[in-house]
Amino acid sequence: MNLLDPIHVDQSISSYYVIRSKLEEIYGNVAKQLEHENGNHIYLHIELNVLSHIMNNDKERKFIAVSKSCCYLCESYIRFAKIKGHTIAFSGSHKKLYHRWKLPDAFKKEFMSNTLFDLD
Secondary structure: OOOOOOOEEEEEOOOHHHHHHHHHHHHOOOOOOOOOOOEEEEEOOHHHHHHHHHHHHOOOOOEEEEOOOEOHHHHHHHHHHHHOOOEEEEOOEOOOOOOOEOOOOOOHHHHHHHHHHHHO
16 A cells, blocks of 8 residues: 655745735734735645556556545546546546645646636
8 A cells, every 4th residue: 555645735825915014004013913824725635646646656557436526626637637548437526616726747737728728
């Protein structure tokens, strides 16, 4: 059995310093309260963690089964991976979107252009 570590990234909030300066102006010293609020933690969902690990490390095709319903973006990536030749069965999607979803690094640019075309 191969255990995978959870994958997450700290993504900076682009307008953090503008917001902070406005809060400082209105409320005074807010530095201590905002000390840990300058970023977002984004996570690679487990089904994509397993899938991207296999896509990055194993050259032969593997069978992956996902037993829970996937979110909309995971379903989109799984459908894209199936087009790339991976055999993946999943139990459908609940079509929800999550704001802290991380895109896997495998086929990142190709997936983005493919998905944007589908959404268009």
